[in-house]
Every structure is written in C-alpha cells, then in structure tokens.
Amino acid sequence: MKIKFITILTILFVLGFLQVIGPVAAAQNGNLIDHGTKYTTTDAKCVWKTYGYHKNTIKIFKTYYYKENGKWVRDFGYGVTLEKTSSTDMKISQEDAWETSIRYETTQFSANNYYWKVYRPEWLEN
Template sequence: MNKNLLFVFAILSVVVLGLQIAEPVAAVKVIDKRVLNCPSGSQDFNSGKYVFTTYKYSNNVVWINIKGYESNGALVSSSWTQLKKVSRHKLRIKEQSIEGGWIYTYKTTTYSAVKYYWKVYRPQQTVLWTKGTSDRYWS
C-alpha cells in the first residue's frame, strides 16, 4: 500500500511541477488604439469618427480593426486587416474588401509583424487616412 501511495505522490508531483514550468497561454493584447475625429463640414470625411484598434496575437500576427461611426454614435462600418509573418523574409497583409472576401498583399521584409506595424504600416495609414494633411483630427 505504501509503495502505491508513494508512486501516486511521485506522479502528482511531476504533473504539478510540469504545469508550473509550462509557459502560460498568450493572451491577445491591444497594442494601439487611435481615434480619427471627423468634424462636421470636413472635406475629407463624413462627420463622425473612425476607431483604429490594433491587437497583437504574437510578434508575428497582428490584427487591425477599423470601425466607422456616425456623429450620433451609430456603427456604419467595420473592417479587419491582418499582418502575418509567413516566412523569414515575407509578410502577408490580408485586408477585408468592400465586396466581401480578402485582398492579399505580400511584402519583403525582415521585420516581425509587430515591428512592421510600428515602423511601416501605421505611418503609411496615418498619411493615407489624413490624405497628407496635418494630424489635427487624430486623438
């Protein structure tokens, strides 16, 4: 009986030790959130706002959600973009199209998806969404 009890205790100790050593499951993390306010009478946009939220799943996978709201707060549109490192020197940009489905673009880079987002994608999107104007509408 003592041998069986000792054996069970040894197995449970190994299991508990293994659980403590194992890495925790990575959670999705919001790494960037910006709001583009569009005042009434703006030539560039309808009045309302756009909310850009960027989620980091890992260093090699980033999702960006863009939600458009009317001035009364009603959700008008929502779209997703994924940045994913698919090989050592290749990054895939997967964008939701207006018609439905996905548009794929591949970029040659050594950056991880997170680094590419901060150094290349985000600055390009800032210029695109403000159409070369100042950042006065960003908050």
C-alpha cells in the same frame, strides 16, 4: 420562495463564471497593443484596436462611424491581419463582410515592427 432562491443563486453563479472566463478569453485573443480614434472629417471617424498575438501576427480591427443628427452612427468595420510568413514576406489580409483581399510585402521586419514602423504611420498619414 424556493424557486426565487434557486434562480438568484443560478444567476450569481453564471455571473461569477463569466468573470473568471473573461480574462482567459482575452489572453487567447491576444494583447491589446494599440488603440485610438482617427477623425477623417468633422463628421466621420475611425476607431481602431490592435492586438498582438506574438511578434509575427498582428490583428487590427477598424470601425468607421459617421455623424447624423449630432450622434455617431456605425457605418462599417473590417479587420486587417499582418502575418510574417517567411524571413522576407509579410502577408497582409483585409477582411470585411463582403470580401477578403490578400497582398504580400517584402520586409525584414517582424509583424510587430512592421505595424509600428510602416503600416501605422502610413495609415494615420492618409
């Protein structure tokens, strides 16, 4: 009886602890500034979440799915980081499980403005 009580008390303590550290971890990971789903065909889609860390760093996480037997199945995912490295340079890193590609764009925009005015419209259009 005593062991059951201690076990239940321990589980409740751990769950309470997780409730407290959840919001703290989310704040350290940035603020969700955009999210959505883009259907590329009737049986393929991309789900994305965009986090802002400050005006000079934006991270976009994309996950692609395909439809099989009426159910969505995860295919692959990757992340894109937009980072303002100087007053005129934007570093764009794309990372997946296999490789990381980096390119630079010349822009006066902050990472936040670049995301909303350049990156997001171009990506959603294609």
